Amino acid sequence: MFSLEGRTALVTGTRTGIGRAIAVGLARAGADVVLHGHRDDLDEVEAEVRKAGREAWRWVYDLSDVTRLPGAAEELLGRHRVDILVNNAGIIRRAPAARHSYADWRAVLDVDLDAVFLLSQAAGRPMLRRGSGKIIMIASMLSFQGGVNVAGYTVAKHAVAGLTRSLACEWAARGVQVNAIAPGYIATDNTAPLRDDPGRESAIRDRIPAGRWGTPGDLAGAAVFLASPASDYVNGHVLAVDGGWLAR
Ligand SMILES: NC(=O)c1ccc[n+]([C@@H]2O[C@H](COP(=O)([O-])OP(=O)(O)OC[C@H]3O[C@@H](n4cnc5c(N)ncnc54)[C@H](OP(=O)(O)O)[C@@H]3O)[C@@H](O)[C@H]2O)c1
Numbered sequence: 001m002f003s004l005e006g007r008t009a010l011v012t013g014t015r016t017g018i019g020r021a022i023a024v025g026l027a028r029a030g031a032d033v034v035l036h037g038h039r040d041d042l043d044e045v046e047a048e049v050r051k052a053g054r055e056a057w058r059w060v061y062d063l064s065d066v067t068r069l070p071g072a073a074e075e076l077l078g079r080h081r082v083d084i085l086v087n088n089a090g091i092i093r094r095a096p097a098a099r100h101s102y103a104d105w106r107a108v109l110d111v112d113l114d115a116v117f118l119l120s121q122a123a124g125r126p127m128l129r130r131g132s133g134k135i136i137m138i139a140s141m142l143s144f145q146g147g148v149n150v151a152g153y154t155v156a157k158h159a160v161a162g163l164t165r166s167l168a169c170e171w172a173a174r175g176v177q178v179n180a181i182a183p184g185y186i187a188t189d190n191t192a193p194l195r196d197d198p199g200r201e202s203a204i205r206d207r208i209p210a211g212r213w214g215t216p217g218d219l220a221g222a223a224v225f226l227a228s229p230a231s232d233y234v235n236g237h238v239l240a241v242d243g244g245w246l247a248r
Pocket of ligand 1: 012013014015016017018019037038039061062063064065087088089090091111138139140141182183184185186187188189190191
């Protein structure tokens with residue numbers, strides 16, 4: 001029930017970090033993968049998908065260009081039947097709220113929320129016509145909590161949880177499961193500034209019941225679950241993969 005054989009997944013932001021680990025995890029579970037990247041520098045992840053014995057294609061698109069996104073997504077979806085969409089690509093801009101520029105606010109909301117909505121719409125339409133599909137959002141601990149110095153990101157990730165529930169309510173009866181994974185503190189480029197600050201690094205680690213930062217690979221199992229028939233009656237759920245952070 002966890003096999004993804006015969007399915008094609010589109011994963012955004014696969015050059016590094018969580019997106020890369022999820023793309024490879026889905027491939028190991030049997031999916032062919034459309035690897036999305038900001039730029040055409042996806043050789044390593046493509047080699048890993050092929051090593052798993054699966055087909056890999058590339059889609060290069062800057063998701064901050066939200067105006068052209070619906071057309072670009074239509075064109076892609078005309079070439080590939082996407083059974084699983086993972087909305088992983090995201091950015092973060094850190095600044096105290098009183099000095100958080102509107103440009104940064106807008107940039108974060110464009111990539112982390114608007115692009116997620118537009119891509120889910122584009123991929124969701126053919127899924128609804130077929131009566132099956134899986135959409136997985138990447139939420140955050142900041143879908144539940146306020147955070148510090150990341151007002152735009154927190155707003156975007158709260159909204160991603162809302163979008164997950166909203167789409168799930170409309171699409172569950174039509175065979176499309178929409179859910180989210182909320183990663184805890186994962187060692188990637190996104191969190192490098194936190195790990196480079198010894199005080200913040202140990203304060204975060206000491207609060208994690210599992211006693212360590214997560215790795216991108218820690219997210220792969222949850223993604224396979226939410227992409228597979230094992231989760232066919234799971235709708236609108238935000239699954240924390242956080243070493244117990246929220247339980248504390
Ligand atoms: N790390 C954590 O602790 C953590 C916790 C909660 C949630 N998350 C979420 O997990 C997701 C992945 O983040 P990560 O931690 O793996 O960080 P990451 O290594 O920085 O990955 C972010 C990915 O998004 C892509 N991306 C950024 N801007 C883009 C744009 N305008 N167009 C297309 N692609 C773009 C990046 O591509 P390039 O590198 O080529 O620019 C990269 O592949 C994000 O949604 C993030 O908010 C992370």
